[in-house]
Amino acid sequence: xxxxxxxxxxxxxxxxxxxxxxxxxxxxxxxxxxxxxxxxxxxxxxxxxxxxxxxxxxxxxxxxxxxxxxxxxxxxxxxxxxxxxxxxxxxxxxxxxxxxxxxxxxxxxxxxxxxxxxxxxxxxxxxxxxxxxxxxxxxxxxxxxxxxxxxxxxxxxxxxxxxxxxxxxxxxxxxxxxxxxxxxxxxxxxxxxxxxxxxxxxxxxxxxxxxxxxxxxxxxxxxxxxxxxxxxxxxxxxxxxxxxxxxxxxxxxxxxxxxxxxxxxxxxxxxxxxxxxxxxxxxxxxxxxxxx
Amino acid sequence: xxxxxxxxxxxxxxxxxxxxxxxxxxxxxxxxxxxxxxxxxxxxxxxxxxxxxxxxxxxxxxxxxxxxxxxxxxxxxxxxxxxxxxxxxxxxxxxxxxxxxxxxxxxxxxxxxxxxxxxxxxxxxxxxxxxxxxxxxxxxxxxxxxxxxxxxxxxxxxxxxxxxxxxxxxxxxxxxxxxxxxxxxxxxxxxxxxxxxxxxxxxxxxxxxxxxxxxxxxxxxxxxxxxxxxxxxxxxxxxxxxxxxxxxxxxxxxxxxxxxxxxxxxxxxxxxxxxxxxxxxxxxxxxxxxxxxxxxxxxxxxxxxxxxxxxxxxxxxx
Numbered sequence: 224x225x226x227x228x229x230x231x232x233x234x235x236x237x238x239x240x241x242x243x244x245x246x247x248x249x250x251x252x253x254x255x256x257x258x259x260x261x262x263x264x265x266x267x268x269x270x271x272x273x274x275x276x277x278x279x280x281x282x283x284x285x286x287x288x289x290x291x292x293x294x295x296x297x298x299x300x301x302x303x304x305x306x307x308x309x310x311x312x313x314x315x316x317x318x319x320x321x322x323x324x325x326x327x328x329x330x331x332x333x334x335x336x337x338x339x340x341x342x343x344x345x346x347x348x349x350x351x352x353x354x355x356x357x358x359x360x361x362x363x364x365x366x367x368x369x370x371x372x373x374x375x376x377x378x379x380x381x382x383x384x385x386x387x388x389x390x391x392x393x394x395x396x397x398x399x400x401x402x403x404x405x406x407x408x409x410x411x412x413x414x415x416x417x418x419x420x421x422x423x424x425x426x427x428x429x430x431x432x433x434x435x436x437x438x439x440x441x442x443x444x445x446x447x448x449x450x451x452x453x454x455x456x457x458x459x460x461x462x463x464x465x466x467x468x469x470x471x472x473x474x475x476x477x478x479x480x481x482x483x484x485x486x487x488x489x490x491x492x493x494x495x496x497x498x499x500x501x502x503x504x505x506x507x508x509x510x511x512x513x514x515x
Numbered sequence: 516x517x518x519x520x521x522x523x524x525x526x527x528x529x530x531x532x533x534x535x536x537x538x539x540x541x542x543x544x545x546x547x548x549x550x551x552x553x554x555x556x557x558x559x560x561x562x563x564x565x566x567x568x569x570x571x572x573x574x575x576x577x578x579x580x581x582x583x584x585x586x587x588x589x590x591x592x593x594x595x596x597x598x599x600x601x602x603x604x605x606x607x608x609x610x611x612x613x614x615x616x617x618x619x620x621x622x623x624x625x626x627x628x629x630x631x632x633x634x635x636x637x638x639x640x641x642x643x644x645x646x647x648x649x650x651x652x653x654x655x656x657x658x659x660x661x662x663x664x665x666x667x668x669x670x671x672x673x674x675x676x677x678x679x680x681x682x683x684x685x686x687x688x689x690x691x692x693x694x695x696x697x698x699x700x701x702x703x704x705x706x707x708x709x710x711x712x713x714x715x716x717x718x719x720x721x722x723x724x725x726x727x728x729x730x731x732x733x734x735x736x737x738x739x740x741x742x743x744x745x746x747x748x749x750x751x752x753x754x755x756x757x758x759x760x761x762x763x764x765x766x767x768x769x770x771x772x773x774x775x776x777x778x779x780x781x782x783x784x785x786x787x788x789x790x791x792x793x794x795x796x797x798x799x800x801x802x803x804x805x806x807x808x809x810x811x812x813x814x815x816x817x818x819x820x821x822x823x824x825x826x827x828x829x830x831x832x833x
Binding site for chain 1: 546567568570572573575577578579580581582583584585586587588589590591593608609611612613616617618619
């Protein structure tokens with residue numbers, strides 16, 4: 224399906240409907256992983272399933288035969304590591320490791336730790352994350368490394384919105400435009416929720432778009448739960464690289480998207496569904512690629 | 516007592532600066548980062564010759580540690596530079612998660628460690644950094660004793676794959692180790708063989724231990740002096756061999772007695788070979804403003820304190 228992005232015709236690898244089907248399976252994986260160990264973070268995993276699917280199945284130039292350096296490839300860094308279920312699912316579904324390994328999530332001796340890590344050698348992961356606010360800095364470092372090497376691959380990062388309360392993000396946000404790190408596309412999961420409640424009530428982020436612009440980023444906005452729009456937004460972001468500014472995709476999502484009783488509330492940030500809740504939830508999500 | 520002489524005094528931070536410049540020449544993957552302390556860290560020569568491999572981060576140490584971790588991913592060897600306080604305590608979680616737990620090949624290079632930073636006072640005089648860094652699994656901790664050894668250590672850590680904490684300081688001190696020395700990480704350096712008491716020292720305290728050894732010799736005490744430039748991994752073998760000969764040990768460090776070299780030695784002795792130990796270290800205190808020499812005297816890190824500790828520990832021999 225071709226569409227226009229910044230005057231370039233983009234030929235997509237999948238139809239939007241195919242991508243939506245993959246995202247549905249990814250959401251099933253997330254819920255089943257969290258349910259199996261009665262721990263983990265389903266809310267923003269569901270909310271970001273469309274972004275991850277679009278990124279890994281459509282946008283990212285990557286090789287599932289993983290190498291840490293990823294020379295010539297695009298790299299992705301997850302700063303809000305607690306949404307590991309969605310990342311693990313997408314990594315497995317795109318060939319980094321066997322889908323059956325998702326059943327080991329958060330269990331003893333698993334490579335699928337509660338929060339992502341390089342420590343157990345899981346393919347696809349290049350840095351540990353979980354303690355918030357660090358991923359953007361790491362992504363900047365990787366982007367600078369590519370620039371030094373003349374490597375044309377891009378660097379993608381995802382941070383949460385509540386996570387922006389961590390000061391290190393603002394050090395990174397100040398650094399990247401000043402140093403013209405224009406091979407970097409950072410997305411913010413703008414769901415307005417955090418553990419203790421809505422971000423507006425916990426510590427309001429206020430005028431995020433204006434803040435990023437004031438820091439010197441090229442800011443685009445997108446609906447992260449509309450597959451056509453998020454795919455288009457990521458392609459558009461890609462077309463903006465190499466022009467002297469880092470790109471920030473301020474992506475609105477709904478925590479818990481895809482399951483009616485989970486959507487739009489912080490209550491499912493870090494709670495697992497019961498047996499009955501899982502059954503209801505799975506009933507709302509099509510099994511498209513076979514459960515693990 | 517083997518005679519040690521010196522012709523000049525230099526600061527160990529300049530040894531780092533010279534080592535970093537040389538590292539830049541030898542390996543094009545070496546990159547340097549600094550948080551607004553280029554002059555203090557003596558990074559000017561590197562920046563002049565390799566501007567494309569230098570990153571000025573500004574006063575943002577947390578960001579610096581994260582960027583350094585990211586730079587390792589495509590094979591760069593980042594050396595971060597700031598004061599020891601801002602290299603460790605201020606950024607402990609960044610180092611823990613993004614560098615140590617992630618197994619990244621970052622060289623954390625820390626100047627102005629300890630009391631000898633002097634007049635700036637306790638806010639800048641970290642005495643807890645060795646403890647903080649040695650507790651991190653997989654972290655190598657090095658505190659060389661003079662200009663030449665710091666330069667050699669800087670080059671050695673470039674060739675070592677994994678996270679390293681390199682600690683050095685501000686004051687000028689005697690240059691007494693060879694210019695062309697081979698620095699082996701984790702290998703203690705025998706300063707003087709003796710039979711009555713073992714004195715192990717790290718960093719600026721090594722020269723003070725030599726001065727103490729000379730005084731002890733005048734008192735008829737034959738001290739074995741060992742330079743422990745690598746606190747982790749500790750050279751267990753060298754320390755045990757020496758203590759089995761002398762039967763007692765004094766540990767010397769410009770650091771809090773909690774968490775430093777002394778406690779690492781105590782752990783070794785209690786598990787492998789019981790022997791009395793005395794600590795020449797800061798007694799669980801912050802520092803304060805004064806000249807370096809005044810502080811070293813007030814906080815009992817002088818050669819005379821090492822002599823007293825040696826005499827005391829010898830009386831406790833079984």
